[in-house]
Amino acid sequence: MLFNSIGFAIFLPIVFLLYWFVTRKNLRLQNILLLVASYFFYACWDWRFLFLLIFSTALDYYTGIKMSEAKTQKLKKFWLWLSISINLGFLGFFKYYNFFIESFAAALSNVGLHTDPWTLQVILPVGISFYTFHGLSYVLDIYQNRIKPERNIVEYSVFVSFFPLLVAGPIERATHLLPQIKKQRIFDYSKAVDGLRQILWGLFKKVVIADNCAEIANTIFNNSADYGGSTLALGVIFFAFQIYCDFSGYSDIALGTARLFGIELLRNFAFPYFSRDIAEFWRRWHISLSTWFRDYLYIPLGGSKGGTWMRARNIFIIFIVSGFWHGANWTFIIWGFLNALYMMPSILSKTNRNHLDTVAQGRMLPSLKEVMWMGITFGLACFAWIFFRAESVGHAFAYISEMFSSSLFTVPSIRPKMLIVLVILFLIIEWLGREQQYAIAKLGLTWPKPVRWAAYYIIVLAIFIFGGSQQEFIYFQF
Amino acid sequence: MKKFLKWSIIFLLPVLLTGICYEILLRKIPNDYRYKKEYLDKNARKIQALFLGSSHTYYGINPAYSSVPGFNAGYVFQSLDYDLAILRKYEQAWDSLKYIVVPVDYFSLYSRLGTGLEAWRVKNYNLYWDMDMSRNIVEHSEVLTNSLNANATRFTGFYLKKNSFITSSALGWGTGYDSTRELMISGKSAAERHLAKNDKYFNENVAILKSIIEFAKAKNIKVVLITSPAYRSYVDNLDKQQLGRTTQTASAIAADYNNTVYFNHLSDSSFAESDFYDGDHLNNAGAKKYTLKLDSLIRTAEKNGSF
Numbered sequence: 113m114l115f116n117s118i119g120f121a122i123f124l125p126i127v128f129l130l131y132w133f134v135t136r137k138n139l140r141l142q143n144i145l146l147l148v149a150s151y152f153f154y155a156c157w158d159w160r161f162l163f164l165l166i167f168s169t170a171l172d173y174y175t176g177i178k179m180s181e182a183k184t185q186k187l188k189k190f191w192l193w194l195s196i197s198i199n200l201g202f203l204g205f206f207k208y209y210n211f212f213i214e215s216f217a218a219a220l221s222n223v224g225l226h227t228d229p230w231t232l233q234v235i236l237p238v239g240i241s242f243y244t245f246h247g248l249s250y251v252l253d254i255y256q257n258r259i260k261p262e263r264n265i266v267e268y269s270v271f272v273s274f275f276p277l278l279v280a281g282p283i284e285r286a287t288h289l290l291p292q293i294k295k296q297r298i299f300d301y302s303k304a305v306d307g308l309r310q311i312l313w314g315l316f317k318k319v320v321i322a323d324n325c326a327e328i329a330n331t332i333f334n335n336s337a338d339y340g341g342s343t344l345a346l347g348v349i350f351f352a353f354q355i356y357c358d359f360s361g362y363s364d365i366a367l368g369t370a371r372l373f374g375i376e377l378l379r380n381f382a383f384p385y386f387s388r389d390i391a392e393f394w395r396r397w398h399i400s401l402s403t404w405f406r407d408y409l410y411i412p413l414g415g416s417k418g419g420t421w422m423r424a425r426n427i428f429i430i431f432i433v434s435g436f437w438h439g440a441n442w443t444f445i446i447w448g449f450l451n452a453l454y455m456m457p458s459i460l461s462k463t464n465r466n467h468l469d470t471v472a473q474g475r476m477l478p479s480l481k482e483v484m485w486m487g488i489t490f491g492l493a494c495f496a497w498i499f500f501r502a503e504s505v506g507h508a509f510a511y512i513s514e515m516f517s518s519s520l521f522t523v524p525s526i527r528p529k530m531l532i533v534l535v536i537l538f539l540i541i542e543w544l545g546r547e548q549q550y551a552i553a554k555l556g557l558t559w560p561k562p563v564r565w566a567a568y569y570i571i572v573l574a575i576f577i578f579g580g581s582q583q584e585f586i587y588f589q590f
Numbered sequence: 591m592k593k594f595l596k597w598s599i600i601f602l603l604p605v606l607l608t609g610i611c612y613e614i615l616l617r618k619i620p621n622d623y624r625y626k627k628e629y630l631d632k633n634a635r636k637i638q639a640l641f642l643g644s645s646h647t648y649y650g651i652n653p654a655y656s657s658v659p660g661f662n663a664g665y666v667f668q669s670l671d672y673d674l675a676i677l678r679k680y681e682q683a684w685d686s687l688k689y690i691v692v693p694v695d696y697f698s699l700y701s702r703l704g705t706g707l708e709a710w711r712v713k714n715y716n717l718y719w720d721m722d723m724s725r726n727i728v729e730h731s732e733v734l735t736n737s738l739n740a741n742a743t744r745f746t747g748f749y750l751k752k753n754s755f756i757t758s759s760a761l762g763w764g765t766g767y768d769s770t771r772e773l774m775i776s777g778k779s780a781a782e783r784h785l786a787k788n789d790k791y792f793n794e795n796v797a798i799l800k801s802i803i804e805f806a807k808a809k810n811i812k813v814v815l816i817t818s819p820a821y822r823s824y825v826d827n828l829d830k831q832q833l834g835r836t837t838q839t840a841s842a843i844a845a846d847y848n849n850t851v852y853f854n855h856l857s858d859s860s861f862a863e864s865d866f867y868d869g870d871h872l873n874n875a876g877a878k879k880y881t882l883k884l885d886s887l888i889r890t891a892e893k894n895g896s897f
Contacts, residue, residue, distance in 0.1 A: 118728050132591055299591050308598070565601065572605060576738040 113156040115365040116319055123153065128372055132299055139296050143266050146373070150275035154239070157279075161237035164202065169272045171198055172247035176254045176261035176268075188255065195251045203244045206236050211440030239279035241437060245404055246272050250286045252408055259286050267293050274375070276366040280359070282380040282400035289377070297374030306553070307371030309568075313552045314364025316571050319579045321538050322357035324531050325350040332526065333501055336511050340519030343526050344511055348494045351501050353535055356385065359398070364550055378403075383546045385493070385539075386471050388485040390454040391464035393493060401437070405430045424459050428452040438500070443508060447499040454492050470547050534578060609733050616732040616741055619748045622758045623718035626663055629762065630676075634683035637661050642673040643693035645764070646818035650872040651691065653761040655881040657889070658688060662762035667708040669701060670798045675721050677805055689812040689888060692802060694840040694852070696817075696828055699795040700786035710735045767867035768874045777823025777869020784870075785829055796839060807849045812897050814888060815840050815852040819861045819880060824869040851897050853887055855880070 113119045127149045135141035155162050175195040182188035204212075250271070253259045262268040270293050277284055332339055332347030339347070363380035370377045384396035394402050413426045428449070435448020458464035471486065472478040478486070498515075502508035545551035552571075556564035630637075639660030641651045644667055653660035663676050673692060677684075704712050704724060712729045715721045728734045732741060747753040757766050799815075806813045817837060837854055844852035855861075860883070865876030872880055891897060 118734060122727075299594070301591075301594050304594050305597075568601070569604075573738075577742075578739075579737050 113153055115362065115369075116315060119156065123149075124369065124372075131373055136299075139294075140266070142297070143270050143293060146270050146274060147266055150270070150273040150278055153275040154273065154278055157238045158235070161240075164237055164240070165243060165273060166269075168199065168202065168243060168247055169269050170265075171195060172251055172272070173262070173265055173268045176251055177263065179251065179254050180261045192251060192255045196248065199244050199247055203240060206240055208436075208440045242281045242283055243272055243278065245283045245401075249283070249404060249408060253286055259290070262286070262290060264294075274370070276369040277377055280362050280366070281398075282363060282366065282378045283404050284378060284400070289375070292375050299374065303371050303374070307368040309552060309555075310364045310368030310371065310550050312368075312568060312571055313550055314361040314366075314368060315575055317357040317361030317364065317538075319361075319575050320534060322354050322361055324528075324534070324578065325354035325357065328526060328528055328531065329354050329501070333503075333511075336507070336514065339514075339525060340522050341515045341517050342520055342522050343524040344515040345520060346524045346526060348498055348501075348515070350531075352385070352490070352494050352497050353538075355497065355500070356381075357538075367550075379549065383470075383542055383551075385490055386486055386543065386546055387489050388467045388471055388482060389458055389464075389489055390451065390492060391458050392467040393489055394451070394455075395468075401434065405434055409433060420460060420462075424456060427455050427459055431455070442505050443499045443502050446505060446508070447496050450496040450499065454496070473547065530578075612741070612745070613731060613733045615749070616745060617717060619744055619755055621714070621718060621755050622665065623714040625756055625758060626661075626665070626762050627719045629661065629760075630663065630680055630683075633661065634680040635685045637684075638686050638688045639691070640677075640684075640687060640689075641691045641762075642668070642676065643691075644668050644695065644698070645871060646695055646820075647691065647693050647816075648758075648762075649764040649767045649867065650818050650877050650880050651884065652759070652763040652874075652877045652881045654759065654763070655878055655885065657885050659686075660761065662758070662764075664693075664762075665711075666764075667703050667706065667711055669703040670698060670795050670802070672703055672715060672723065674798050674802050674805070675715070675723065676719070677802060679719070679721065681805075684809055684811065687809070687811050689814055690802070690806055691814045691816060691884065692799070693818055694799070694815045694836060695784075696781075696833055696836060696856075697784040697786065699792050699799070699836050699839060700789060700832065701784075702791050702795075705791075763877065765874070767871055767877075770864055770866060770873060771868045773821050773863065773866055773869050774823045775869075777821050777825075778827045780868070780870040781824050781827035786832055792835075796843070799843060803843065803847050803850050807847065811849070812888075812892075813847070813850040814884070814891075815844055815850060816884065817852075817854040817856045818870075819855045819858045819865075819872060819876070820870045821863070821866045821868075822857075825857050849897050851888075851891050853884070855883075 113123060127145070130145055131142060135145050151162055151165075154165060172195055175191045178191040179188050182191060250259075250262075250268075254261050262271070267290065271284070271286060271290050274284075274289070274293075329347055329351040332343060333351065336344060336347070360381035367377050367379070378400045380398060380400050382396040382399065384393050387393035387396055410426050410430050413429060414422050415426065416423045431448040431452035432445055433448070435444040435446070435451075438444040438447070455464065458466070471482055495512075498511055499505070499508045502511060542551045545553060545555065548554050556567050559567075636659055638658035639653065639656050641647050641653065641660065641662040641664055643664040645665070647664035648662060648666060648668075651662055651664075653662050664673075670692075677690070703709065709729075712724050712726075713731060713735045715723045716730050717732070724730070744755060748755060757764060759765050803813050817840065833856075837856075840852045840854070844850045861872070861876060861879065865872055865879055867873035867876070
């Protein structure tokens, strides 16, 4: 069930009405409803993988309790590693089995040993990377005594599988979400309206910008040998907007939906294309994953404590692991490596925390210097996106080689004028709302209702008029 | 809470009401699907030759040149499961039907309308053929399957400019291809488009084809399997394995059933450049030539007792 589908448009109001009218006075019933709805939502993709989700939930619930009851540190560690190895085992099998087998066979082939790798037609369960990381953060937090284990299986299961975040995040933390699930929720009119507004904006980003950019980016990337440098450059830019609007649009819908149920999820995007350096970009892009890696990998590796070189090493480790998390392909690993490389100048010069505020804060327009740095950061991000989007490393290099040829200075053979206008309009709205949680968070709040509603109707109309062909959310494949 | 519901309903009501009115008005626009259904409702009992299949048949066979009363019930991207559904819909009405022409083209055994890029057409069978080909609610609505732009073009075209959206002849043949367009690039790109990503539907499609033949056999109707003529730019770019498996399967099925013959005209040299609209579709002249040829071949096959 996609967020931008009729199925979801029927499912959401039903769950919402049951939640606030039928189960409102009973927290336990409300949570059971959320759990049943979440499992139904997940089963709509493939009911068989529901058992994997339930098993993963039960495993972390049980090991969490066992860890807290462990009399010795050794026993506690045993339960932690049991959970980690089973969780990562499933993730590894479903996501990386073929990659490792094929890479191993290729490595053997390079030394003259030819094998017939035993690859499997493995279907990737939707959301496995996300709910596995949910569970891992929970057991790691218990191990480090940050939280007490949850003894209510229903509440814990809702934490893992709450439907707005189940298939593509944000990757939640038990410290943030569990207390909300355990507490009686009270309906708040302004928060619910805000939730609807964020859903509307998320739909606009996904249906109008991402899906239309996807059509152009797919055409160019799938037939890259037929195009000159300028068209290929355009293809990367459209992909950059596709992936941003696709994923942040999904996150907006997820956050807005959760808010309708009185639950606040972690923010996942904060206008990353307005960043002035790569460090700032990564503080604004897929925030829940970046902070996950920071807390559970970067800091345990020593973080910034061991001096500049150790920090640089740790940066490379987390970016390469992050690349690998996205998929079993060398393209993702190179994408991660490139981003780590981009970080190095600011890490070595200790300027990576220079831009903690919002660009041009309190001003309408940025300075020329800010425009230049935003342009450079966007360019670097786009260059790395080529590896992220390409089918193979060879494809990425061929793409780059043609893109930086003399044909870069020709007129692109694909010129989607209307889409370019839409993207520019979108960027203007994002710029105006860059200091808010999402671009239209404060849109017209002081305007008279008819004018404000007219603005919302224009967005609804734009969704119907410019809606591209329905494309699946990119991050479902991760 | 009540305030939230009240304002949500007030906000959504104009959107919903506009959508419902739009849906009703769009459904009232005459189209080829409804025309074909209404024609068969009235004339199925009189038809002796029925032509099914995708655009290759829709544009490539003109029943006006058939020696017996015929009707072209094919349409763009119509796959075998829809051919069978049309046959079954008029099960009690095929009193005069002598033969059914079913194309087994390069892609026929590998694709389905409901799962490809043209899946938006499924709603036409649900809405206008009165079939129930999909449980997806979206595929039972005009507004939800097409973008507002596409629907607006039809809406203004019919209600304001008084354009007709019927492109079929009285006998169901596609009349739009009256010239020769560019043949080389269109043939190559059609071949690429028709290349199967996998053979997921192959066995099911073969089973459906056999069901069509068995349905016909039970009613003493002959089945003519054809692979339609195409220009060399299309033929030369086809995957040999996919093509070979298709034609071998069609030949084997024809050999297995005594009410079935198979004609492979893919590389038929009697069709010249001027007979094609694009790389894989005949134009009006080509359709006339092909219908006459097919009619003659069927007559000969009947005389020879080939089926």
